[in-house]
Amino acid sequence: MARLITPALLVLLLATTLASLAVGSTSVAVLPGLLDFLGGQSSLDAIVIGEIRLPRTLIALAVGAALGLSGAALQGLLRNPLAEPSLTGASQGAALGAASVFYFGLFPSLGAAAPGVAGLIGAAIALMLMLALAGSARSHMVIMAGLAISTLCGAALATVLNFAPNPYAMQELVFWLLGSVAERGLEHLWLLLPALLLGSALILSQRRLLSGLSLGDQVARSMGLNYRNGSIMIVLGAAILVGSSVAVAGSIGFVGLLVPHLLRPLVRHRPERLLIPAALAGAMLVCLADIGVRLLPPGRELKLGVLTSLLGAPLFIWLVWKERKRWI
């Protein structure tokens, strides 16, 4: 079972991807359109698939993978099933960075990619502040410092909202914060992909540490694992993943918390085996949620982040209920 989970998720992910390319307001032939686009032809199908649905699908997949992977890594590092990616402060930092673009009109030359770039910078600054404040990578210090920096960024974000230059800027900002992968182009993907690769590489390089940490940091260190450097790598990797995904798609809640939680029994609770499945399932979940958003009746669009929270919160309540029954 534990061995089959990754291939099974890959198959499901492929099916989800094809479904995502097929769903939309106009009906197009997916495979011919994709082949035309890749072959450089400009048929109507090629334009719809290549310019609109492919970037949207790939961004949804990348954002979901980043959130799922960083959630699994942080839960493993902090040995806490309730840890979630925004704990590092990176997601609030990214939100603040992107919000500053709407407020101050930073980086006008970057066009639509400006919030993304500013978000990445915001995430990086928040992360450096958090690591400097935490001093070490001890899990309770990371949680406290992350919370402090998150609160600081949240306060600054509220200030930006408070003094929004006009109602439209405020509306744009709030909608952006709700999280969405609509109207994103390939330039956003180029921002997201390197971060996804770098963050994943940092986290995956620490699989042995995550494995050893199951029995606590003393045992991990006594087994020759470098806890200090390794945990900094994991926090860094998670922050890069979360920061970039928030920078491109706004905040999409509950994916990083729930996906590792749901998959854990399927990998025999092994934290290092959870990483790849969590990335795949996170990608699938965000992509499915985005398909859901597109299938809703036309009119005012339900934002992706709102949908994942609406679906995730009841699931979370159910998990808490199940856990409670174990102890009563």
Add this chain to the structure above:
Amino acid sequence: MDLIDIHELNVGQRLVNVSLNLAPGEMLGVIGANGAGKSTLLHCLAGIQAYQGSIRLAGSALAAIPERQRAQQLGFLPQSSQSAWALSVRDVIALGRLPWGDSDAKAIAQAAAAAQVEDWLERQVDQLSGGQQARVWLARVLAGQPRVLLADEPVASLDLYQQQNVLRLLRRYAQSGRGVMLSIHDLSLAARYCDRLCLLHQGRVIAVGPPKDVLTKEHLQEAFHIDVHIDLENHPPIIVPK
């Protein structure tokens, strides 16, 4: 050559000028009151506590040995263990192979057999009783087949039967040509199962040697501030406060 040779070990005020050795085949008990430095001493050897002074592992300086090789030679069983996740017993024992980077099925099976946990390999470790869990944590260390096994109060939370079981197991492990260093509070058990004892008091070594030399009224008065009744001729040995 000694497996472990400690010379003038210092850790702030917690350990002061501790010198000690561990020979192959030997089981050495570290005894002393709470806060005497027993755990700190084991932590220095396990590589999780910075220290001043010299520790040599089979002749080479411990500080110069790469961490992973050190972990292959020295297995550490902490005072209290807990798994953050509901791992199966088999997966917990397999963690003992991490320093080697393999999942040697034979070593894992041997460790499970030695600690008598083979019947629950597929059960989740958090569903076992405290005594059963203690044997699983020990099996994890055994799976790494370290030359020196360091155990911090391995029998502290066990019932009488399990205490005997674990100490016999450690003794057998030492007699196979390896070494065991453990901290222990029960002086009668220490006298019965250890080849030599090291009595610590406020970070300093008061006495090292065979139980009969270390467990004297004067030493125990100094270390524990109590008057004790000692009968080492009895089988099993008796050491109780008066």
